[in-house]
Amino acid sequence: MRSKRNVGYFYISPWIIGFFVFTVAPLIFAFYVGLTEWDTFNKPKYIGFGNYLDLIQDEDFRKSLWVTIKFAIISVPLGIATSMLIAILVNTKVRGVYFFRTALYLPAIVSGVSISLLWKWILDTDFGLINLLLSKVGIAPLGWLTDGSLVMPSYLLMALWGAGGGMLTYLAGLQDIPGHLYEAAEIDGANAFQKFKHITLTMLTPVIFYNLIMGIVGSMRKFGDAYIIGGAENEGRFYMIYLYENAFKFFKMGYATAMAWVLFVIIMLLTLLAMKSSSAWVYYESEVSTKKKKKVR
């Protein structure tokens, strides 16, 4: 038995080694780097928690964090609601539904860079599609990316456009809801809203929970499109952009690594908060079944 177990360990040893070399060791090293002043060309100089203390004083750090949090607070619930709505719409049995499903999912499979470039054009003040459409109804061109107050709405608009990507999980969740629940509700005289609230929404809570976690992580780590598109008055300078600038433009790798750890802690706390709250609003049918079985015994 023991020899069998050792053979098992031997077979999984490449993964274990990979885990230590490529995950654990860099994590330990990154923690150390966060405690140093390191320009990457010379040896790191240990400064304790100096980087973390500097972050508190750093106006640009606070601004980038606020921009990111603002984006997350609005985009995550908005994305969840939109994706769910799209999923409900394409879950109906209408002609051409497969076309709509495919079309709506397309943004999720297109390269992020090309989407960003496309949006840069769409949002352009002089040649952009949005301003062209607005001009047709007599609205003067808006500086979507050049007017600081419009930069965040522009990013939210872009986030909404990608809501079709989240649709897939909701669609799978919707198709997993047993039809007899709706039949029973109808017999009990439930109206459409009651059916949606007490069956659809309730049964979808695990999917909503999953998308909430992924949304928090994704929006807090926003980088690709912001790097390409930017935005006036630093309104498009998300946390990861400022982190990148510190690491690769300002040669402050220690400071950037400290920022990475702060972000890690923020994401972890938000995730823990979401998980802690999940017992109050996420419904798992399997848990209920297990409890029922236990009661029967």
Place this chain on the structure above:
Amino acid sequence: MKKKGTARLGLLLTLLLAFTVVLAACGGDTNNSKATGNNNVPADNAGKAAQPVEKVKLKVATWAGAEELREFEELIAKVNTSATDYEIKVQSIPADYYQKLQTMIAGKQSPDFMWLSQEYIAQYASLGAIAPLDEHLSGIENYNAEDYYQGTVDVGTYANKLYSLPWISQPYMLYYNQDMFEKAGVELPTNDWTWEEFIAAGKQLTKDGDWGALLNNIPTSMYTWSYGGDVFDKEGNITLDSPESIKGLEMYQKIVNSGITPARAQADSMGNGDMFKTGKVAMYVGGASDDFERTANFKIGMVVPPHGTEQVTFSWIGVTAMANTTANPTVATKALVDMTNAIHKWKVVAPTKSGFDEIKTSRPDKEYAVETIRQASEIARGFNNQPKQGEIDGAIWEKLTQAIEKGEDVNTAVQSTIKKINDITK
């Protein structure tokens, strides 16, 4: 119990062994990382005792790609053919150049030479990534310090040491659309135009949806130079709040407020150069080798940019620096000089007086303005770059340029910029 312990120990040792093998494979050879594959080449001292058995192998990192890369490789091949003691290899990094370069240097895999834009020189020098050249240049016959335009040498100097050789200097010129001037009955610009004359002409040319001028390329510091000021003096002291600098910045605000230029955002979205090419703006400040003569459908003129109390223009200067880790700096410096001299015959505008006339053969379309460009090259300069220039540029853009363009008080913007620069450099 003992058997169980032995098995665990065996497993642990196996894992440790595998871990060590992986680390060893990742680590590389430290000698190799010191230079790029030239360990078998005798170092400076050793070379005196015996003839080199093999050419020193050197690597030059460039952001050139596609056609520019092909031309550069041809040039390097020619340099290599006539070289007896070194061989240069080109390493092209056409995308994310500085990030990759930084990673290579951090990983002790630095190329022996690297192309740098002027604002990186002080930063790389202060961090010890590039080597001072003075000592090695002294014995090289085909290096002529006097031949370089002063402004191009100044940007490569940090802490009184020369860290790079410039291979291009693009002085900024004032291009103008002669047809628009003639149509509006406005006198053509001259090489000794003042900013006031420039604004006056611009106002006459701004009409019917066309603009008088587009100056977005001009770095904000150039306005301070125009009146004898600067952001930093040569010793690195902040002089942005000097009366001369303030006067220059006030002139910048006056130009913005005069209404002769389109808003920056509008010009950026329409393409700055394209606005001039398509006849939407009458005057445009761009590099001396910009291709307007080939692409525009109107008569083009070119003069030195307007001045305040001083005649000066900004120049985009590209340099080649030598890595601090190159194994044979004497031979490498010789190779650097040969390579740089060869580039002067390729790139226009050359940063040297002797190489300047190459522009006549390589860019015949610029022949009409050769003397004007020469005049600009003599007064052209770069920034007094600081070790944290990247962050400082960001501060100038955010606190100074944008504030001035928004119409905020110049003195307040200057104080706010100085505060930010002090935070960066503390």
